[in-house]
Structure formats: structure tokens, C-alpha cells
Amino acid sequence: MMKINRPKAPDWLDKNWKKWGKEYVDKLGKNPKYKFSWKQYKKEKVNHLLLPLLKKMTADHCSFCDGFPMGQGLIKETVEHFRPKALGMFPELVYMWANLFVACHFCQEKGNKFDIKLLKPDEDDYDFNKYFIFNFRTFEIETRKGDGISDADKERAEITLKIYKLNYTGRSKAREREFKNYLNADIDSRNINDFSYRYMFL
Ligand SMILES: [Zn+2]
Structure with a gap:
């Protein structure tokens, strides 16, 4: 998990997230299947509007495992709610900018698991080397x-x-394979952001 610097929320989300969160809680209370629905904004589904912004934030990597590139090959891209959006969890935060990350399909299997101690990649003093080797x-x-x-x-x-x-x-x-790819890449044009699992090369 690499450190993420999160820019300011887009204005359209900042203006609407609380209202949309309340609507979501209401609708989810009436129909559990609503859990998988996304609000539309200006005829676009909000997850489609968010994905490019979230991917820009991670240089197209998964926010948690750092798989790259998102949305290609086997790495299906999804919008992940750090604090789960299920009823009884944090449904009112479903559209809160700071709660949203891009994640690969595998990391998204986290589902409704959450712990207040879970590290958040965009928290101020998060750094891979502070917590992991x-x-x-x-x-x-x-x-x-x-x-x-x-x-x-x-x-x-x-x-x-x-x-x-x-x-x-x-x-x-997968990391072992990527490490070899990195070592075999031309050293002059090698860019760390073109590889998965960048914490190996820090
Ligand atoms: Zn992942």
C-alpha cells in the first residue's frame, strides 16, 4: 500500500454528498438491492465520474495492493468504500470523497470488513516504510x-x-514476477509508476 495524496473533492461531489448519502440510506432501508446502485449526476453514473479522478490519485494503481494498470487485463477496477456502505456500518458516507478509493476486484472482496485501526493510504502520516518491510x-x-x-x-x-x-x-x-520485470527493464527509461507493487522499489 503506497501513500496517496488526495486532492480536494470535486465541487459537484462536495455539494451533494451529504444529501445523496441520506437518500441512499432511505432507499437501502426499503430495498437491500439498492446497495449496488449508483446515483446519476448530469446523466452519468457517479462511479463512472469518480473512477478517472481516483485513478489519477494513484497513478492508475490499486489503492491497496498497488496492482497496475487498473481496468486492464485481469485487474478489474472498482470504487471501494473504505468505511463500508452497508446498513449498520457507514451508509451515510457512501458519497464522501475521503471515503472513496479505486481498488482492484480482489482488494474489493474486503466487503463489509472494517476496523477503526485499519491503515488508510491517504492519512497524513502514512508511509509504507513506517509500518511495513x-x-x-x-x-x-x-x-x-x-x-x-x-x-x-x-x-x-x-x-x-x-x-x-x-x-x-x-x-x-505476482510480486516476484513483477520484480523480475523491473530488473529486466531498460534502466534509462524505467519509470516506477509503470510497475505494480511499487513499495518493492522504494
Ligand atoms: Zn488491489
């Missing part, structure tokens, strides 16, 4: 150990690895 033998992400990290931060890192299944089978293999 990358193990180049196993190609897994590990929680940072030792004096450099508090117990509370260790717990946040653990929870984040678990909820987004960042070391789930298959992900280490």
Missing part, C-alpha cells in the same frame, strides 16, 4: 519490527495485511 525471499509484506515502531502501529499494520489479504496466495508470486 518487504521480504525479498518470500515476496511477502511484513509488519515492521523492533524499536522503530510502536505496539499500536504494529497492530494497525497486522490488521491491514489481514483485511486486504495482502499476503494471500498468488500475490507473492
Whole structure:
């Protein structure tokens, strides 16, 4: 998970998110299937308006596993609600800009799991190296150990690895392949943003 710098919300969203959130809560209360509906704004579905903005924020990477490029090949792109939008969770935040991220299909399987300690990639002092280290033998992400990290931060890192299944089978293999691609790329024209899992190269 790379650090994300989030720009200001677009005006149209800033103006409407609270009203749309209330409408969503109402409609969801009446029909559970409404969970998968998106509001339209100026004849466009809001998720379609949001995706380009969210992807710009991550240089086209998944906000959580850092898979690239979003929307191509096997990496289906979705709008992820950091705080889940299910009833009884945070449905009123369904259109809140700071709650929205682009995520790959796999990371979106997080579904309704949430923990107040979950790391948020756009929080002010988030940095991969503050919480994690990358193990180049196993190609897994590990929680940072030792004096450099508090117990509370260790717990946040653990929870984040678990909820987004960042070391789930298959992900280490994909990282190993990408690491080789990076090493084999022409060093003069190599751009870190053209690769998945950029935290390996920091
Ligand atoms: Zn992902």
C-alpha cells in the first residue's frame, strides 16, 4: 500500500454528498438491492465520474495492493468504500470523497470488513516504510519490527495485511514476477509508476 495524496473533492461531489448519502440510506432501508446502485449526476453514473479522478490519485494503481494498470487485463477496477456502505456500518458516507478509493476486484472482496485501526493510504502520516518491510525471499509484506515502531502501529499494520489479504496466495508470486520485470527493464527509461507493487522499489 503506497501513500496517496488526495486532492480536494470535486465541487459537484462536495455539494451533494451529504444529501445523496441520506437518500441512499432511505432507499437501502426499503430495498437491500439498492446497495449496488449508483446515483446519476448530469446523466452519468457517479462511479463512472469518480473512477478517472481516483485513478489519477494513484497513478492508475490499486489503492491497496498497488496492482497496475487498473481496468486492464485481469485487474478489474472498482470504487471501494473504505468505511463500508452497508446498513449498520457507514451508509451515510457512501458519497464522501475521503471515503472513496479505486481498488482492484480482489482488494474489493474486503466487503463489509472494517476496523477503526485499519491503515488508510491517504492519512497524513502514512508511509509504507513506517509500518511495513518487504521480504525479498518470500515476496511477502511484513509488519515492521523492533524499536522503530510502536505496539499500536504494529497492530494497525497486522490488521491491514489481514483485511486486504495482502499476503494471500498468488500475490507473492505476482510480486516476484513483477520484480523480475523491473530488473529486466531498460534502466534509462524505467519509470516506477509503470510497475505494480511499487513499495518493492522504494
Ligand atoms: Zn488491489
